[in-house]
Amino acid sequence: MLTFALRRLLVAIPTLLLISLVIFLLVDLAPGSPASEIPLTVPPEVRAKILEALGVNEPIHVRYVLWLKQFFWIEPLNGIDAIFGTSYAEGEQRIISYQSRSPVFGIIGERLPQTLTVIGTAYLVGVLIALPIGIYSAYRQYSLFDQAGTIFAMIGFSVPTFFTGTLFIIIFAVWLGWFPTKYDTTLEVTDWQSFLQQLRQMAMPVMVLGLANAAAISRYMRSSMLENLGQDYVRTARAKGLSERTVVLKHVLRNSLIPVVTVIALGIPSIFGGAIITENLFGVNGIGAMLIQAIRGNDLPMVQTLAFIFAILIVLFNLIADILYGLLDPRIRYD
């Protein structure tokens, strides 16, 4: 198992390097150069100095290696410095955003909590809705509940989140007035009152993303349960006289959860993609909104770094899903 994990980790490294190269080149070869952002009133020699300070005059491979070094070496060192109060990374050049002239990772650090609270809760809610639906619709296959679940999943697959989001805004914010249309990021939870307000403003984005995730996961849960319910060990368990509850919720559920857990792990990076839409719609000041802002503002270092972070998340959770699968299912042995 350990050798498998190590081997997968080693394979992931060239994959990530290639992805980083693709992202770097795609963004770097594109027309929007930082030179066009400098006002024309700036004298030519000052402009040359600004460009030199931005480092855009270097040849492309030098910039790529420098960016990699900043990403994998200097930024983690800065992280260590920030946590332990050391000064390993002092004097090293960090990845600087063109827009705000401050370190990209500093800004990401500021935005990440917003994304994690909203998106994380949404995914959790999605899983919590999906599992019971999946279990019960498999247990009562072809029942009314199962058919309703199928329709729910089909709609969840098909209706894009930006439309469910706008529908929710129309119904719950405009007509009923239950929730605010925009998410207020400056709100600080200090007492019961502000906590309730936080809950109210989180309700709509969480429901939108949660329902979209629940649709897919409930289908996986259902088919996995169905597969296991027909197995011989279930008949054995029933023949032994175990209660129906024990049979379904202990024997069948534990075996059915194995593939579902990996699906849940695989879905985690993609929710950051979904976050781009939801955050823009509800005005959550998180990573996704930041990406759009950076793209609009031609902020190349920010876009490169964010896209690469998304790629790392995808590779990482693929790895985690593979390892989890081996750990949870004793029938699968990687040798």
Place this chain on the structure above:
Amino acid sequence: MTDTDLGIAPPESQLRAVWAQFRKHKGAMIGLIILVLLVIFSIFGPMVWNPEKLSVAEALKLKNKPPALAYPMGTDQLGRDVMQRMMYAGRVSLAVGFVAMVIAIVLGTTIGIIAGYFKRLDGWLMRLTDLFLALPLIPLLLVMVMLFRDRMAGVLGPEGGAFVLIVFAIGVTSWMHAARIVRGEVLALKEREYVLASRAIGATSRRVILRHILPNVISPVMVAATLGVAEAIITESVLSFLGLGFPPDFPTWGRILFEGLEYITLYPERVIFPGLAISLTVLSVNLIGDGLRDALDPRIRGR
């Protein structure tokens, strides 16, 4: 009385059998009807529904009208008839979905067949597929559209440039699932006796692939293609929704929804109509894909 009549029904053509099975799938038939209606609405709609062009002053007087008999979906903030815009938008949205799907399927099938058939290339091509699967697609698509839009617009004009760019970008980032499915099928198919026999009589790889492999992977490819249309339509509308798709004044359903967002509190119908159109299209295409999967599977068919 002929003596060939043995009381056995004549063998049905495969296409007819598939259609018979498809018709039994209630959801798929509903999906097909909805999709056909939407296609008719978009393609033939503007020929029938053609409100006269208004002068600027007249248009200003008619802006922001609620749905009525003269304007079934109301008018927008510039006095344009929303229904007519929805029709033109439908043409673009559907075209993007189909063309992007064709690109993705051609790419995916080619790569899948080559990877499955030629063992030497398998490892490399599957690495490539994994690499593409690990790319963060929505952010990358946004970046591609944003960065290359102006250059493409310079070459092909603002509308053509955006169309080619978006279709191409969606196509080259969504072939991976088709490639994987096709590769799996080809790996199993090429061990079959008829492929061996064909090779034994000296058929070239090209002939074996075109004659024996390709016809047998058609059914999974068709299912992947239907689902691909749905995905491409959603992706395009996400780009338009974020304001990074087609230029303004070139309506797609996603774009109309994006423009309606500004007026959501006053005129919610302006968001609901395009949103419904997108959702119905995707839903119907998904349903058709479901039905096709059942209809094309010979193990289910005839049961």
